[in-house]
Amino acid sequence: MAMTGLTRRRGRPPASESTAGDTRGRIVRAAVELFAEKGFHGTGVAEIGDRADVQRGALYYHIGSKEELLWQILRDYTQLMLADAERITSGDDDPITKLRKLIHSHVELIVDHRREVAIQLRDVGALTGERGAQLQELRDRIQLHWQQVLDAGYAAGLLRTADHVITNSVLGMLNMVTFWYRPHGGRSPGEIAELLAATVLDGVVTDHHTKG
């Protein structure tokens, strides 16, 4: 559905509706498409301008630099994930319910932002200095919310482990959804999230030790 929204909003709007915000939005959407298709290093600033239908001078006025665009793209979607993780972890649910909700939230955001996730997995190294550090800090805060839920579940005797290996791996598994998910592949994001939540929580083995 993010795709539909994006397609609908692309192209040159009537002049009377064209504000700085519209132009900026067109540039960002063009950059997301191009970075996802060709990589950050493989995309030229002129191409972004062509696809967004924005002239060179206006492009620099609105975005500053290609790295600034990359930073904004990765920051915006990471902040969405962080906000949702904060909302879930600050609620009153038990840790297992929170973990299930975190998995659902993460899978659905990743499916909606799979191009941004692919850009991040490939090109996050192109963010240098302060921007790279700030993005890493946002990501660390997301991971900390997951870790706190695992720690609380372990302390309450609900989980067998709160090992960082598990936190890293579960987040990694969810991020990788971006590489194999297909919009019409037969599973909705919610179904994928439920399958993955069931695996993380209960494993794939049936009625442990009673069969086989």
Place this chain on the structure above:
Amino acid sequence: MAMTGLTRRRGRPPASESTAGDTRGRIVRAAVELFAEKGFHGTGVAEIGDRADVQRGALYYHIGSKEELLWQILRDYTQLMLADAERITSGDDDPITKLRKLIHSHVELIVDHRREVAIQLRDVGALTGERGAQLQELRDRIQLHWQQVLDAGYAAGLLRTADHVITNSVLGMLNMVTFWYRPHGGRSPGEIAELLAATVLDGVVTDHHTKG
């Protein structure tokens, strides 16, 4: 240990030991390092020659092109994974034991080849035409071995699911080890594999439905 081997074998060998195989090996090792550090597109052929201590003409004689190097690097480690998956799935173990062995094999190969895995996750799109198709075929064959083990486990009533979502996700989770594994991070590859195998097989929840 792969790192140690690599470090030991770098640098210019005595002229009397320098064979075509040595030169070729030095070029491949230099390319793995540079592609992992700077990306395929960010690495120039001249840089590979400098790091391998091989002159420009000899470089082209030994490797043909930068894409040819990328192809050989990704093919070689993927073939290792496929060979190990074939060995495990053709054995006499029950499906759960096979799944555990597949996870161990995959994690240990990924830790040993984490630079190749990082190159693949970032730059596999740079392989065009026939080479891209051949690599995808090797990867599909690996995934098929995993799927056959899951299918056999499901048919025998040992596993709750053999959904492709699980196969994709478990392989994705293991590949992502490359992004957070640190050689002296407190967990050996075998320990990481065991934690992940336990999670996939039995989940993170304790004594199901009896607590909480």
